[in-house]
Amino acid sequence: AIRMTQSPSSVSASEGDSVTVTCRASQGVSTNLAWYQEKPGRAPKVLISGVSTLQSGAPSRFRGSGSGTDFALTITYLQSDDFATYYCLQYDSYPWAFGQGTRVEVK
């Protein structure tokens, strides 16, 4: 099974900062890597699929990058609406796996 190691587990930042969350897969996942945003009491929302394809409705300040086993989600110019928990997901091979999550909190 492919394991997804996400870091950091939490990060404190201020509005206007840039934040980068990384995800490392225990083996290659091709381009089958997505990023999700989760807020309390709400269903998760997909931000990025296919490593770097921004989903409809997702702000352009979210950027996905990486290849092979190492991936990153970068949020440039953090907005108040971005304080949330973020997860990566590999959907290359079963069993699929989410990363452990990164909580982006107010500094």
Next chain:
Amino acid sequence: EVQLVESGGGLVQPGRSLRLSCAASGFILDDYAMHWVRQGPGKGLEWVSTLEWNSGSIGYADSVKGRFTISRDIAKNSLYLQMNSLGAEDTALYYCTKGGSTGWYPESWGQGTLVTVSS
């Protein structure tokens, strides 16, 4: 508009079974991969199962393999999750999700149905 409405959750004793349902509207369920994802109390997201769009393949998390069964009823445009031999570790909010148009990743999500396994 895509809508996914889960039902069937509740309080169940350890070792018992439960069947979750997901009523889909706004799209034809048979045209997309469908998934179940869960989130335990205070925990992260956990992928549970996927039924590929052509029913050619089904995947399960190791934690549920052999106990859970995913299925669908095309006529009812509904997805199901039969859960047997439930344990406390299965306590979670269960989300029904629809695969994307350009990939199988979960794109649209329901609001979830809560399963609590306790005596």
